[in-house]
Amino acid sequence: MNVLSTSLKRKSRQWFVAAFVVCVLVSCDSAIYDYEEDCSVTNLVVFRYDRNMKWADAFANEVRSIRLYAFDKQGTLVWQQTESGEELASEGYAITLDLSAGDYTLLAWAGLENGEKQEEESFSVPEAHIGKTRIENLCCSLNRKYEGTDAHSKRRLYPLFHGLMDVSLPDSEDGGTFTHMMSLTKNTNHVRVILQHLSGEPVDPDDFTFRIDEENGLMAHDNSLLADEKIIYHAYHTVSGTTDMDIDDYPDAGGKQKANIKSTSGKAVTSMSVAIADLSVARLTEGRKSFLTIENKEGGITARVPLVDYALLLKDGYGREMSAQDYLDRQDEYSLTFFLDERDKWIATSIIINSWKIVLDDVDFN
Numbered sequence: 001m002n003v004l005s006t007s008l009k010r011k012s013r014q015w016f017v018a019a020f021v022v023c024v025l026v027s028c029d030s031a032i033y034d035y036e037e038d039c040s041v042t043n044l045v046v047f048r049y050d051r052n053m054k055w056a057d058a059f060a061n062e063v064r065s066i067r068l069y070a071f072d073k074q075g076t077l078v079w080q081q082t083e084s085g086e087e088l089a090s091e092g093y094a095i096t097l098d099l100s101a102g103d104y105t106l107l108a109w110a111g112l113e114n115g116e117k118q119e120e121e122s123f124s125v126p127e128a129h130i131g132k133t134r135i136e137n138l139c140c141s142l143n144r145k146y147e148g149t150d151a152h153s154k155r156r157l158y159p160l161f162h163g164l165m166d167v168s169l170p171d172s173e174d175g176g177t178f179t180h181m182m183s184l185t186k187n188t189n190h191v192r193v194i195l196q197h198l199s200g201e202p203v204d205p206d207d208f209t210f211r212i213d214e215e216n217g218l219m220a221h222d223n224s225l226l227a228d229e230k231i232i233y234h235a236y237h238t239v240s241g242t243t244d245m246d247i248d249d250y251p252d253a254g255g256k257q258k259a260n261i262k263s264t265s266g267k268a269v270t271s272m273s274v275a276i277a278d279l280s281v282a283r284l285t286e287g288r289k290s291f292l293t294i295e296n297k298e299g300g301i302t303a304r305v306p307l308v309d310y311a312l313l314l315k316d317g318y319g320r321e322m323s324a325q326d327y328l329d330r331q332d333e334y335s336l337t338f339f340l341d342e343r344d345k346w347i348a349t350s351i352i353i354n355s356w357k358i359v360l361d362d363v364d365f366n
Helices: 002-026 307-317 324-328
Strands: 041-046 065-071 075-085 095-097 100-108 138-140 146-149 151-152 161-169 176-183 191-199 209-213 231-234 237-244 271-279 291-296 301-306 333-340 352-353 358-361
Touching: 002 231, 041 100, 041 138, 041 161, 065 095, 075 095, 095 138, 100 176, 146 271, 161 176, 191 291, 231 271, 291 307, 301 307, 301 333, 307 352, 307 358
Parallel strands: 041 176, 151 231, 191 333
Antiparallel strands: 041 095, 065 075, 065 100, 100 161, 146 151, 191 271, 209 231, 209 291, 237 271, 291 301, 333 352, 352 358
């Protein structure tokens, strides 16, 4: 009887251990995993827009919508999601990737939907189809207008952002939440042009036209510029105003001696009448001219400058190590002040860009 009893006890213990192991395999909520809620794997994508001149994350303040796409190793679309509205500004905002473990490429275009029905959206991408759309098909295009055969834009563009990254989603037996951070680049720029008469005489913005000529209305999935037609960006807003004058900021008359600036009545000038024009332009890239042209009513050129080249004159003035393209991607606000002579021509000895006075030795309008 003692032998039989011992044998039964051993078998009972074996059956108990076997049953316990089965329970563990069936459910992650077993005794071994009491410290976890479950064994599921969650992959989150969070977004950050700190590629700006403040080096601070401005995603919550600037991004209104986002389209996120996932592509497999062959570059075929396997998943997509669009989100917009106030939730993007909420603390801890993230998009959950409903994907199995593996390697993927994530592409984001942000700012395509802005929730203002009375306004046409500024940019668009083709409709995407899971299992069919290739990553190279998801280019972003400026929504332009036409006058005859000339493409143009005369509006303030909604901010556009781009993100691209490769991710490896883990296959974890223990489960858990994995967070992947995507950095965004802003693709839109505000350019303000200010005209001032050196004499202090008023400047009427209606006496001038302002435009930027570029071929930058088509952006590839990697944010490079694709071949495109020329687009004329016109000023979407012009206004006249006045500004206080700091004599040290103003160019010398004829470039020889400090100007004794007086009005036609002979009184010293303490404030200036200015003409202001605002333009909105898509992505600026190194090596392109992106000419800014100011003309008078007769069609004569008041000023014509390569915008990118002039913008890069400031790159080394911020105390940060930046490549030329990094600076163009971070900076999205440009203010250029031109001083005019009595013939409404730019006195091309200096220019003020973003409050920096630039002294010019030579200027080539061609």
